[in-house]
Amino acid sequence: MDTIYYLASCDTCRKIIKSLPKDVELVxxxxxxxxxxxxILEKMHSLSGSYEALFSKRAQLYKQRNLKNQTLTENDYKALILEHYTFLSRPVFIxxxxxxxxxSQPNILKLMKTLENV
Structure with a gap:
């Protein structure tokens, strides 16, 4: 089943969800x-090709832990995403x-185009 991984308290996620076509069935x-x-994270990784692509460098914990000054490996990205939800770049649609x-605007436009053809 087609799925959206999101944060209900995130204004951006809510805005994107509101803009989805009404007839789309998502989990x-x-x-x-x-x-x-x-x-689930392994499935996302197999589709995206890397954990870094799934990782949000905008997360407040990223700044608080000074992770930008560290060299992170794919295993580090995976562990951080599993450790705390804010490390996942949101939303993620499968x-x-x-x-x-x-x-990002180009990503959401591509998503909308795909949803029109579902």
Whole structure:
């Protein structure tokens, strides 16, 4: 089933969800209420090609822990995403085995185009 991984308290996620076509059927997975499992993260990784692509460098914990001054490996990114939901770049859509990560304008436009054809 097509799924969105999001944060219900995130204004940007809510705005994107409101803009989705009304007839699209998605499973909504709030990552704060229902944290990501390693299995789900592995699926995201297989579609995206890297944990770094799934990682949010905008997370407040990223700055608080001074992670920008460290050299992080793929295993570090994976561990951090599993440790705390804020490290996942949001929202993440998985539509027909295609992944859309984050809220950049080009990404959301590509998502919308894909959803029109579902």
């Amino acid at each position: 909504f997975h709030d990552i704060r209420q229902d944290p990501l499992t390693e299995e 539509i027909k085995n295609e992944i859309f990560i984050g809220n």
